[in-house]
Amino acid sequence: MDIFLQNxxxxxxxRQGRLIMSTIRTCTDNQVIETFKYSAVSKVLDACPGLSEEHQQLLKRLGDLQTAEELQLYLDKILQCTFKFPAITETRLQRLFPKVKKLSMPDLTEIDERPLTYFTWMDTATNKHYLVYYRQPQPSKEAAGKLVGIQGQYTSTNKTGICAFCKKTGDASLFSVRAKTRSAQSPDYYRSVGQYICLDSKVCNTQITELDALESFIESVSR
Ligand SMILES: [Zn+2]
Structure with a gap:
């Protein structure tokens, strides 16, 4: 099975498959259902640019599914075509955060369970919050993908909020990062960039459907 989809x-x-199923369940007008399916498949193809004809055909089959059971079988199949997070070892993580002397380690077994876009973990003793993102290879820039590590501070909010990355409402925490560059106006001042994100990155990874917010956050704190 070719691997060609990202998490x-x-x-x-x-998400589009579930919307199709809910339209089939609630709508009696076949023309409306067919139009909805066509639009859902077009959106899926737009969200997955640069695919081969064969891979596009596989995604177009989403529009042929009629029942929740068929959808589940289809999702199980395309999950096999989805990139897994690269293998992570403690040594590799330590290398991502060279300035942290005693890095607390996440539960690395979770990483193998399903595809991930990113993962986070906390060091509750110090309120440090770590994020590791795997940037897919960018054809114009680099041939290989790249692991990016961001270290921030964790502030518990004890309330629900909208996650900046997946845009869903749930238990959120404030992830704030001191950016590398100092402000031009006052050299003693480091910029701080904060985002409300899902408290549990495992949940976020089942909900995130685009990378723009995550990538621009990483970009803004890496400069
Ligand atoms: Zn989220």
Whole structure:
């Protein structure tokens, strides 16, 4: 089975598939259902650019599904076509955060369970919050993908909020990062960039459907 989908694309296909099923269940007008399916498949293809004809055909089959059972079988199949997070070892993580002397380690077994866009973990003793993102290879820039590590501070909010990355409402925490560059106006001042994100990155990884917000956050704190 070819691997050609990213986690957020898989989630997007799942979301569109569920919308199709809910339209089939609630709508009696076949013309409306067919139009909805056509639009859902077009959106899926837009969200997965650059695919081969064969892979596009596989995604177009979303529009042929009629029942929740068929959708589940289809999702199980395309999950096999979704990139897994690269293998992570403690040594590799330590290398991503060279300035942290005693890095607390996440539960690395979770990483193998399903495809991920990113993962986070906390060091509750110090309120440190770590995020690791795998940037897919960018054809114009680099041949290989790249792991990016961001270290921030964790502030518990004890309330629900909208996650900046997946745009869903749920238990959120404030992830704030001191950006590398100092402000031009006052050299003693480091910029701080904060985002409300899902408290549990496992949940976020089942919901995230696009990378723009996550990538621009990483970009803004890496400069
Ligand atoms: Zn989220």
């Amino acid at each position: 957020h694309q898989y989630n997007y296909i799942m």
